[in-house]
Amino acid sequence: xxxxxxxxxxxxxxxxxxxxxxxxxxxxxxxxxxxxxxxxxxxxxxxxxxxxxxxxxxxxxxxxxxxxxxxxxxxxxxxxxxxxxxxxxxxxxxxxxxxxxxxxxxxxxxxxxxxxxxxxxxxxxxxxxxxxxxxxxxxxxxxxxxxxxxxxxxxxxxxxxxxxxxxxxxxxxxxxxxxxxxxxxxxxxxxxxxxxxxxxxxxxxxxxxxxxxxxxxxxxxxxxxxxxxxxxxxxxxxxxxxxxxxxxxxxxxxxxxxxxxxxxxxxxxxxxx
Numbered sequence: 001x002x003x004x005x006x007x008x009x010x011x012x013x014x015x016x017x018x019x020x021x022x023x024x025x026x027x028x029x030x031x032x033x034x035x036x037x038x039x040x041x042x043x044x045x046x047x048x049x050x051x052x053x054x055x056x057x058x059x060x061x062x063x064x065x066x067x068x069x070x071x072x073x074x075x076x077x078x079x080x081x082x083x084x085x086x087x088x089x090x091x092x093x094x095x096x097x098x099x100x101x102x103x104x105x106x107x108x109x110x111x112x113x114x115x116x117x118x119x120x121x122x123x124x125x126x127x128x129x130x131x132x133x134x135x136x137x138x139x140x141x142x143x144x145x146x147x148x149x150x151x152x153x154x155x156x157x158x159x160x161x162x163x164x165x166x167x168x169x170x171x172x173x174x175x176x177x178x179x180x181x182x183x184x185x186x187x188x189x190x191x192x193x194x195x196x197x198x199x200x201x202x203x204x205x206x207x208x209x210x211x212x213x214x215x216x217x218x219x220x221x222x223x224x225x226x227x228x229x230x231x232x233x234x235x236x237x238x239x240x241x242x243x244x245x246x247x248x249x250x251x252x253x254x255x256x257x258x259x260x261x262x263x264x265x266x267x268x269x270x271x272x273x
Contacts, residue, residue, distance in 0.1 A: 057170040057220065061244040061254055063113070063133065064152035065206050066195075068125045068250040073117055076100045076161040079143075090155045094148045096134060098161060101143045110136045112146065112161035116154065121193055121208065124250050131155050133164050170220045170242075174256040177224045177237045179271070186269040187215055191225070191262060192250070200261035204254065207241075209268050212249045217270075219243050223253065225268045241268070 080097035081090055090096055100106055114131040121127050132155050134146035148155050189211035194201045201207060211217050225239040239258030243251050255262060 052173045053171055055169055056172045056174070056242050056256065057244050057254070059169060060152070061206075062167045062169065063130055063150065065244055065252050065254075066127060066129045066208070067245045067252050068121050068208060068247055069117065069128045070125055070248045073126070074115065074160040074162045076104075076112065078114070078155070078157055078159050078161070081157065084157065088156060090148050091151050092148055094155075095137070095145050096148065096155065098134075098136075098144050098146055099142075101141050102139045103141045106136055106139060106144050108136050108139055111149070111164040112136075113164045114151075114155050115160045115162060116156070117160060121250075124192070124210070127193065127208075131159055134161065172220070172242075174240060175222050175271070176257060177240045177259075179224065179237065186272045187211060188267060188269045189215070190268060191264050191266045194262070194264055200263050201255060202261055203257055205262075206244070207253055207255070207262065209251050209253055210249070211268070211270075212251050213246050214248050217243055217246050217251050219246050221270070222256070223268045223270055225258070225262055225266050227266055239266075 077099050078096045079099045082095040098112075111133055112135075113133050116129040116131050118127045118129065130152060132148060132151035134148050134155070136144050136146045138145040146161075189209050191207050192210050193208040195206045198205070209223075221243045223241050223243070224237050225241060226235045226237045229236055238260040239262055240256045241253040242256055244254050245252035253268075
């Protein structure tokens with residue numbers, strides 16, 4: 001009888017221990033499942049955040065766009081090229097000849113930005129297109145040879161050179177144009193030139209505005225564009241842009257987003273929020 005009693009007690013204890021272990025295991029499983037779910041939700045939220053962050057200013061924006069020249073024009077010029085009798089414009093890897101050399105302080109390995117200086121923009125100065133960059137590969141006393149390392153469509157005889165300055169692109173978020181359209185707040189300017197003189201431009205295109213460093217404008221700053229539909233009516237905000245180059249009185253912008261095409265004369269304003 002005693003053995004039978006001990007056997008029953010042993011079975012009961014075994015059952016209790018088994019139930020206890022199952023509870024512990026179930027709790028751990030629930031905890032692991034909960035933790036896994038939390039981690040998945042975190043990764044999803046993180047992906048949403050990073051999905052909105054992208055290159056606002058690219059290498060092309062920095063070195064292939066345009067600006068208005070504030071100061072005197074450069075004095076280093078492309079005057080010839082290998083096989084110039086065969087072609088009008090030169091591409092990556094081609095050799096061009098420039099009119100300055102060792103006597104003017106040039107060095108082998110020096111890199112220059114190629115500039116195409118065009119017509120004047122209103123009362124601001126000449127429009128300048130960045131056409132690429134070249135590297136000096138050989139020197140003479142009063143001349144040099146340079147290799148085209150990066151062309152932006154056209155490198156030609158007569159283009160000018162200035163020392164190349166390395167700039168960093170910008171990552172960020174398009175802040176959009178869904179903000180209260182208060183007319184009296186923020187610095188106001190307007191679009192004075194659009195890429196390739198298009199009548200209308202959209203996302204990804206470049207334009208010039210009549211605000212610059214003298215007005216506190218900086219590279220990477222985002223501005224909104226708007227129109228007055230009629231006197232007394234609310235402003236119509238319809239686009240967001242980022243500054244990719246800032247000169248003293250003008251800046252070059254890239255359109256990040258818009259719900260309508262932009263055109264010369266559209267107003268731009270700095271953000272106040």
